[in-house]
Amino acid sequence: MSLPEKLLVKRTKISYVLIAISIALLLFTFSQSIFPASANLETVSFNGGTVQVTPDSIYFPHVFSYTPSLFVNVNLDSVYRTVNVQIYRISTATSFPSIEGSPLYENVFHNVSSLSFYFPYSNQNGTGSEELVMLLNNHQIPFKITVESSNVPLLEDIALFLSLPTFLYGVLISQFRWKYWPLIILVGYVSISPFFGQRYDMFYLLIGGFHVLRGVNPFISSSSLPGALKWAYPPYYLMWSTLADLFAGFLTRMPVPSPSSLVYPGLLFGQIYNVWMVFAPSSLPLYYFLQKVPIISSTFLIYYLLLRKFEVKLNTVKFWLLNPFVILIGAVWGQFDVVASLFLLLSIYFLRKGRTDLATLASVTGFWVKIFPLFSLPFILISSRNKRRDIFISLAGSVPALLYYFFTGSFTTDLFTLIFSRAVPTYHGLFSANGLSWQVILDGLGVTSFPSIFTYTVIPFVFLLGVLYYFKRGNVVNYVIAEFLFFFLTYNFVNPQYFILLLPLFLINADVRNYLVYSFYPFAYTVLSYSFTYFIVPSLSYYYFSSQIGEIEAMRTWFTGSIFVIYPLILVFVANVIYSLFKLGFRKG
Template structure:
């Protein structure tokens, strides 16, 4: 009798701790075809499963008279999984679909998934018509309006777009870095409160701005500062790219605007510097009205306009004979993204060649370097943080794995079933030494800098679309307008084909960016781009690499 009571109590306890919850996105699912495929490639539905217990198997089932299995997956220690399931006629049909998750005798709520035929072709066409019309209208106005009126118009445009847009994954890191600072936690990877791959892998100054932005945002909205653990999306193990889901409040536009403010201002700093060098009209058309600059500087939320503005200021000051200011601006630019630091050895060697070097010229470097080191040291191990920075930038990874991204010839290696090559580690250092030797012997000018950046594009395994912003101002200074257009079009075509445009809408306005009927057509576009290998390789590898090589050849010939 006692054994029976113990068994009953244990059974009741097991049932009390057994819990599974099922939800899905999008709801409803707008499917673009009249019939669901019986097998093979299809669009996917994302299922979110919360559960208790680990080391057990869970099974997603559909109902058709009785319950049938779709797929099984293992429980993880987080108690949450994000599962993507292709929508096929094997388990789905137009109309209401009933689904659940089971594990032994434990079962979830029954989820009703409504699958309807999409009618978003017109909506998607209208979206592209509006986007393209806006681009051409802005370009036309850059030539028709008086310069001051156009600058005012673009100021409003940039600032109006920024709160309601963002590349969701990258915006998460802009937010989390500041939250970690406010909570006294190192954002640079040496903390057990978040996975190592969610570290801030760039120089340390921007997290300080992020912290100030979040503090002001918190003061205005009365929102509390999240605990670092709460910014780790539970689906991290199964869908790292969904980290943005960890923080998406309705008041996000204010925070997004504050986070992007340095980038917005840097776009206009670059314009004003260019307008003094190449003229207001040219700077307005090829920089302010440039769709790539609008995307990266206002919509995306990336640091590249900031580092580019400092690099441009540095070069212009050096050209004017103000080496001290040139070193200062280069160091400040490198405090956000490393690449402007590459200018400093060129300046040193060029002044040595001219016999005009003085220690006073490099003095501005010391406070900037000291500030960066102080931030690293204050928030943890200085040496470890520096190692993380060097490793993350030398061998960029995604979720801790060495990979390829953007517009690079290394995509071809994937077609050949070959792993990507860390070519940058082997080619870039000796090439940079050779360029330094050239500068010491022949002098430094703009072509050397452009040659170096394009060489980086040829050897780096990550050539993200935002990197192309680095080159635009320097092409204009060199009077290479066609190059500035080419290096703007290449990344824009890549972004157009590789992104669902709804992904750039703020989650506070459109949390489920798959929900619009037109979004499924955006996903169809992505499927075509990534599955039609000749198209993907042509856009991502062959065409950009060909232009990189042609640029290097042209620069080399002009210096010989």
């Protein structure tokens, strides 16, 4: 064997070892998060009921989670209309124990016979035991927390942060042929998904399922569900969220949280992006992973469609799985737009094959995940040779979603929530804008009333595209791209995750330049606007800003997320959209 061949074999072996080490590090972190070393349970009886606190032992130090959260489950002897809960430290400085300082936790629950919640516990007295007391409608229930010294949390954090660069370097130096790479990349997607997530959005997914399991209508606000947390999307992904929550609870033997325990007290003061703080169990990575299973699956099914069905060249389709933005939005963030993207691509594929029946079914099914796959439906119906059949399919394909609305208890109100929240996005009735929309600048200037440009112009624009398609036909992908660009130009919410639906369309057209350009803008916006530590699962880093990394990230995002950086990015992006639309109008075919 020649020297180059020996070096190649050695390099391949090293890559195998590095990948194996990275997986082992992640498995260690995962096992410590789901099955913490401290799994004791303190149970206190009172007046025919019980209070359970877990764990009753806390391990310090912890690099990023200076303040872990404790789970409290309360079973009452009967149904109470109002339950006031407060938790305090007990001072032992005097001869008689007394309540000390402000409450560690306080909340009010309504019409409950049981309740559960999380409260942050900060270590002030070093190792040893500390007495706490819960005031339950002024009934005092003392319990004890033990603080122990352990290096396990420190090792857990080190393992988490070493695993990703170890894995990436192992893949980088590997000599795998490309046909094996998707499997290796899949391992990477699966490995990082439990430990990262956009905290508000992941909490939003989780509580949707919790409310369904508790019999609460997730689509309308009520005493059990603040309006800011109602499910404002179509219902199909909510169905998966419910199943995922149920399965995670079965695996961890954790009861479904009561609706009132999922209401963050600070929500009354507008602290909407801190709502995740009420749910941070040690098993949260498992909940995150199960919520992301369809997201990861759809990402790889899109890769298969592009390569095998749309016959995109391998050197081009590689950009999909290896795109940092695709990884960020799906496996890290937890946005499910990629599921809708899968159905959009299926509808275009079947339309190209002349199967307008299957194309219609894919488009409508995708619509009930998120609305965007409906962009292909006008061109499907124009191309259809059996329009009655395909219209019937579109109605029949909507039956499961409509039945779901019906059985949740308020059919018309639930549908109104979907239509109004998607067509006219406002905040408490006032004009609002977000993301890469140029209307963010108006919002920043204090404009509170501004017409919804998209609502007034989308139907004429789609009608115009339909007329052009009817007479000219050509590449339907270009028409759908035009719809997305028009949406970006006129809608007041242009969130980064929306671009996931546009990117595969550029790959179908072998338009790598625009694929990279429209990957850059949302990726740059996300990196500039968000702290990296905000994406770490709260069970590993509850107060993400308390560590040195968190403090540095807070200072960075203070500048990079300011108008001096974001506004120029938005203006350049809008100019690029206008240019792309103009260029698309002169493209043939």
